[in-house]
Amino acid sequence: MADRRRRGTGTNQEAVRRHNLATLLGHVHRSGGVSRAQLTELMGLNRSTIADLVRELEDLEVVTQSTPEAGTIQRVGAGRPSIDVKPAADSVFVLAAELGVDTMDVARVGLGGQPLDRMSATTPTNRDPDALVDTLVDMLRAMLKTADDRSRLVGIGMAVPGVVTDSAGLVRFAPNLGWTDVALTSVLESRIGRRVPVHIGNDAELGALAEHTRGAARHMNNLIYMSCDVGVGGGVIVAGAPMMGASGYAGEIGHQVFNPNGQTCRCGNVGCWETEIGSHAVAEAVGCPSSEMHRLAEYLQPDSEPPARLRALGHSLGLGLGGLVNVFNPEMIILGGVLRWVFPLVREDVLEALSEWALAAPAEQAQIVLPALGGDSSIIGAAELGFTDVLHDPVEVLAASTGATATIIGA
Numbered sequence: 586m587a588d589r590r591r592r593g594t595g596t597n598q599e600a601v602r603r604h605n606l607a608t609l610l611g612h613v614h615r616s617g618g619v620s621r622a623q624l625t626e627l628m629g630l631n632r633s634t635i636a637d638l639v640r641e642l643e644d645l646e647v648v649t650q651s652t653p654e655a656g657t658i659q660r661v662g663a664g665r666p667s668i669d670v671k672p673a674a675d676s677v678f679v680l681a682a683e684l685g686v687d688t689m690d691v692a693r694v695g696l697g698g699q700p701l702d703r704m705s706a707t708t709p710t711n712r713d714p715d716a717l718v719d720t721l722v723d724m725l726r727a728m729l730k731t732a733d734d735r736s737r738l739v740g741i742g743m744a745v746p747g748v749v750t751d752s753a754g755l756v757r758f759a760p761n762l763g764w765t766d767v768a769l770t771s772v773l774e775s776r777i778g779r780r781v782p783v784h785i786g787n788d789a790e791l792g793a794l795a796e797h798t799r800g801a802a803r804h805m806n807n808l809i810y811m812s813c814d815v816g817v818g819g820g821v822i823v824a825g826a827p828m829m830g831a832s833g834y835a836g837e838i839g840h841q842v843f844n845p846n847g848q849t850c851r852c853g854n855v856g857c858w859e860t861e862i863g864s865h866a867v868a869e870a871v872g873c874p875s876s877e878m879h880r881l882a883e884y885l886q887p888d889s890e891p892p893a894r895l896r897a898l899g900h901s902l903g904l905g906l907g908g909l910v911n912v913f914n915p916e917m918i919i920l921g922g923v924l925r926w927v928f929p930l931v932r933e934d935v936l937e938a939l940s941e942w943a944l945a946a947p948a949e950q951a952q953i954v955l956p957a958l959g960g961d962s963s964i965i966g967a968a969e970l971g972f973t974d975v976l977h978d979p980v981e982v983l984a985a986s987t988g989a990t991a992t993i994i995g996a
């Protein structure tokens with residue numbers, strides 16, 4: 586195997602082979618399983634090249650091959666059954682974290698995007714970055730203990746409710762955590778070392794990525810994912826690519842001025858959209874006291890008659906969605922966070938306000954839906970971020986990775 590890896594080192598041929606390995610692994614990861622015949626078609630390479638590439642990834646223990654069961658066999662060419670190639674989810678995994686204002690979630694996610702294990706904890710009340718990272722490290726270590734010793738951790742991805750610069754590992758501004766310019770990646774690396782690539786992303790952008798890759802908006806190129814908890818954010822995908830803005834700060838739809846006579850927002854402005862439709866506004870509308878915020882979903886049961894204040898909130902939601910439809914002409918807007926419970930209750934009010942405010946042509950094209958990944962969109966997106974490096978160059982990342990337990994425990 587080592588000889589084969591070294592073959593052609595430093596040549597174009599080697600670069601092409603590494604690129605093809607990465608591309609093939611990406612197809613297997615995103616599809617969750619694909620036949621060699623389909624890979625031949627997707628990559629435009631001949632069957633023997635695909636077979637060689639798959640064998641090399643199999644040697645690296647990142648994919649498995651099997652003959653499909655009878656009845657599901659796909660015939661190719663002269664009628665030979667095509668081999669199924671699947672991600673080796675138990676062998677290669679990432680740790681994904683979603684850092685919320687009230688709760689923190691961590692999941693161990695296998696190659697192929699399948700959550701293997703997960704846990705939640707309460708966010709430290711002062712939301713101090715050091716205290717939060719201490720809790721996070723405890724959770725990451727607990728997750729590693731459930732992994733097989735031979736499986737390999739290849740990345741850590743974190744979803745943050747704020748404006749982030751991944752390349753600098755920096756949370757520029759997260760008003761609901763009270764953070765400005767927190768070097769989150771460095772703080773984490775000071776605890777666990779730098780053996781594993783760490784990436785951070787905005788929670789709404791990661792929600793959009795996950796729903797686009799393996800959720801409600803697969804096969805769509807123009808979509809918006811709205812994260813809505815204490816804060817409201819948007820992940821916007823335009824023409825198949827995330828719309829990041831000049832420095833990656835685009836999508837802060839919660840901080841659009843919506844009601845200049847409204848409440849002061851955590852960002853310092855008055856009347857931002859998130860003060861009208863965020864989880865605190867929802868709690869007020871349904872009479873959920875602030876001490877009971879963790880039970881908010883129970884106040885939003887599907888069979889309950891929505892109070893007038895919740896219907897008014899639905900109207901505000903619809904007007905804002907109408908504005909998004911006018912600006913972005915999306916095929917789909919996915920309502921995440923607390924809106925997963927709000928929207929079914931006030932659907933009519935939302936859609937009526939939307940059609941009132943949106944121009945007719947883009948409104949006809951926009952579907953308003955709930956996330957196919959339920960409450961997991963952002964954490965699955967964080968996992969996708971964690972897989973970035975191994976999907977870019979599996980040979981290099983896997984050569985550097987060691988057994989899970991050895992990687993972080995004791996760091």
Ligand SMILES: [Zn+2]
Nearest residue numbers: 840850852857
């Ligand atoms: Zn604001």
